[in-house]
Amino acid sequence: MTDVAESKQDRIARRQVDKFDARRTELAVATLHTLAELGYARTSLREIAQNSEFSHGVLHYYFADKRDLITEAVRQYEVVCVTRYDEVVASATTPEQLRDEFVAMFFDTLGQDATLHRLWYDLRNQSLFDESFRADVLEIDSHREAMVWRVISRYAELRAGEPASSPAAAYVTLDGVFQRALLHHLAGNTETVAKLRGELPEVIDLLVGDAGSGSTS
Amino acid sequence: MTDVAESKQDRIARRQVDKFDARRTELAVATLHTLAELGYARTSLREIAQNSEFSHGVLHYYFADKRDLITEAVRQYEVVCVTRYDEVVASATTPEQLRDEFVAMFFDTLGQDATLHRLWYDLRNQSLFDESFRADVLEIDSHREAMVWRVISRYAELRAGEPASSPAAAYVTLDGVFQRALLHHLAGNTETVAKLRGELPEVIDLLVGDAGSGSTS
DNA sequence: GTTTTTCCTTGACGACTGTCCAAGATTTAT
DNA sequence: ATAAATCTTGGACAGTCGTCAAGGAAAAAC
Numbered sequence: 001m002t003d004v005a006e007s008k009q010d011r012i013a014r015r016q017v018d019k020f021d022a023r024r025t026e027l028a029v030a031t032l033h034t035l036a037e038l039g040y041a042r043t044s045l046r047e048i049a050q051n052s053e054f055s056h057g058v059l060h061y062y063f064a065d066k067r068d069l070i071t072e073a074v075r076q077y078e079v080v081c082v083t084r085y086d087e088v089v090a091s092a093t094t095p096e097q098l099r100d101e102f103v104a105m106f107f108d109t110l111g112q113d114a115t116l117h118r119l120w121y122d123l124r125n126q127s128l129f130d131e132s133f134r135a136d137v138l139e140i141d142s143h144r145e146a147m148v149w150r151v152i153s154r155y156a157e158l159r160a161g162e163p164a165s166s167p168a169a170a171y172v173t174l175d176g177v178f179q180r181a182l183l184h185h186l187a188g189n190t191e192t193v194a195k196l197r198g199e200l201p202e203v204i205d206l207l208v209g210d211a212g213s214g215s216t217s
Numbered sequence: 218m219t220d221v222a223e224s225k226q227d228r229i230a231r232r233q234v235d236k237f238d239a240r241r242t243e244l245a246v247a248t249l250h251t252l253a254e255l256g257y258a259r260t261s262l263r264e265i266a267q268n269s270e271f272s273h274g275v276l277h278y279y280f281a282d283k284r285d286l287i288t289e290a291v292r293q294y295e296v297v298c299v300t301r302y303d304e305v306v307a308s309a310t311t312p313e314q315l316r317d318e319f320v321a322m323f324f325d326t327l328g329q330d331a332t333l334h335r336l337w338y339d340l341r342n343q344s345l346f347d348e349s350f351r352a353d354v355l356e357i358d359s360h361r362e363a364m365v366w367r368v369i370s371r372y373a374e375l376r377a378g379e380p381a382s383s384p385a386a387a388y389v390t391l392d393g394v395f396q397r398a399l400l401h402h403l404a405g406n407t408e409t410v411a412k413l414r415g416e417l418p419e420v421i422d423l424l425v426g427d428a429g430s431g432s433t434s
Numbered sequence: 435g436t437t438t439t440t441c442c443t444t445g446a447c448g449a450c451t452g453t454c455c456a457a458g459a460t461t462t463a464t
Numbered sequence: 465a466t467a468a469a470t471c472t473t474g475g476a477c478a479g480t481c482g483t484c485a486a487g488g489a490a491a492a493a494c
Contacts, residue, residue: 016470023471039346041258044451055473057454066452118345125342127400128335129256134404141400168413169390169420172397176389183344183358187351196385203386206423240441261481272443274484283482 024062024072027052031073036115040070040122067132074123074136077116082143084109085151095158102151103200106174107193110181117182145171156208164209173207241279241289244269248290253332257339262286284349291340291353294333299360301326302368312375319368320417323391324410327398334399362388373425381426390424 030052035043045066049056063069088105092098110117124141127133149167156163163170177196184192247269252260262283266273280286305322309315327334341358344350366384373380380387394413401409 039343041343042346045453046451056452057474058472060453061471118342121345122342124400125335125339126256126258128338128403129259138400138404141397164423165420166416168397169394169416169423172393173386173390176393176396177386179393180358180385180389183341183355186345187355199383199386203382206381206386236440262483263481273482274444275442277483278441 020062025076027054027059027062028069028072028076031069032076032116032119035070035073035122036119039119040126045069070123071133071136074133074140077120077123078140078143081113081116081120082140082147085147089150089154092154092158095155098151098155098158099201099204102155102204103197106178106200107181107197110178110185110193114182114185117178118186121179121182144175148174152204152207155204159208161209163207165207170207173203177203237279242293244271244276244279245286245289245293248286249293249333249336252287252290252339253336256336257287257343287340288350288353291350291357294337294340295357295360298330298333298337299357299364302364306367306371309371309375312372315368315372315375316418316421319372319421320414323395323417324398324414327395327402327410331399331402334395335403338396338399361392365391369421369424372421376425378426380424382424387424390420394420 027048031043031048034048034051038047045059046056048069049059059069063072085102085105088098088101092101120140123133124137127137145167148171152163152165152167152170165173177200181193181196184196244265248260248265251265251268255264262276263273265286266276276286280289302319302322305315305318309318337357340350341354344354362384365388369380369382369384369387382390394417398410398413401413
């Protein structure tokens with residue numbers, strides 16, 4: 001009996017929690033978009049609320065403070081961005097296919113989600129000053145590293161070789177390329193982006209070791 | 218005669234200009250320190266003034282607005298940071314010496330000027346959102362790339378070989394290592410920093426091509 | 435020594451910030 | 465339908481921000 005009564009209350013409680021979480025997520029997504037547009041330094045709660053369908057007061061009903069809200073937004077970013085290349089890895093049957101499709105998706109997301117990515121870099125840098133972001137940032141960063149490593153190690157496997165670099169080295173390299181491409185993309189420097197795209201296959205080959213493979217043309 | 222008179226006035230004018238510029242630079246340096254400590258998002262003019270020996274009002278006597286002030290501070294950063302490895306390049310006589318001294322200085326400046334470097338990354342990211350920083354950022358970035366390339370190409374030369382990567386690829390790789398090391402350094406993650414230090418020689422060797430050289434031990 | 439120019443301080447301004455709260459609107463339970 | 469719980473609004477708050485101007489202090493010019 002108490003079981004039945006409790007499970008009923010539990011159902012109610014759970015539904016409330018679900019609803020609460022759903023709205024939290026909704027507001028976190030709105031926050032994410034605002035941050036991506038304005039950057040951390042210029043994003044205010046009223047601006048965030050204006051990008052949602054609610055008023056600014058509601059944010060303190062669902063979030064303890066601004067930090068709580070932004071932290072939740074960062075977690076939303078991770079949900080979106082950390083499995084991007086997995087289908088490429090799964091479907092590729094030749095090293096060339098994997099490499100070329102990776103490069104294509106790499107520069108696709110650069111153009112498509114440029115504002116989201118600049119936000120990521122903004123927040124990662126924020127964590128250099130603000131300790132309270134560091135744990136989340138380091139976790140996301142490690143997930144990004146793992147994502148890159150799935151690509152690189154699979155590429156080496158398809159070429160029947162071993163990667164020439166560590167996961168960390170591979171990640172910082174590709175992330176560095178991405179960061180630079182993002183900067184020049186947003187600066188309208190299309191020819192520099194194109195140049196980076198042209199060099200990316202060679203960079204990848206460098207990371208997995210060049211042995212056995214000819215030119216990239 | 219007018220020559221003499223003009224040259225006198227010119228001397229006066231020049232001295233005034235020099236004095237004006239000297240104070241501008243002084244205030245820009247104070248700005249640099251404040252930015253390095255607090256980050257772009259949290260740096261206010263009053264805070265900057267408190268890090269100098271003047272009051273906040275004086276900033277608008279020497280600078281048109283906040284942007285003007287910060288731009289000047291960024292230029293000061295460049296003066297400090299862009300020739301760091303040149304003496305290493307000039308003095309090294311063997312590839313091992315160049316590589317090891319480069320690595321040593323790399324992690325020296327990481328520990329010593331950590332706050333200054335996080336500021337650089339902060340401002341570079343700011344330029345992803347704020348167009349008015351982009352020109353300066355791109356210029357500094359290209360100087361950093363050239364600085365890295367002087368090291369890498371000289372290293373290849375000492376090993377009587379050719380670099381395996383482009384200047385852009387070499388830069389983004391080493392800059393990526395630095396960025397990551399900085400993050401973990403500031404997070405107190407000393408063992409990760411040590412690991413990156415241990416891997417850096419291999420990364421360098423990868424960039425110049427491994428041909429002809431044995432292990433790094 | 436006096437006048438003129440340059441330099442710097444202080445306080446004020448309007449705008450904007452994160453936070454909180456009282457009260458109304460809406461939904462849910464009974 | 466009524467009562468209770470939940471959600472949302474919009475305004476008030478104390479504080480901070482960049483900017484500016486009036487006037488005093490210091491330096492320079494004569």
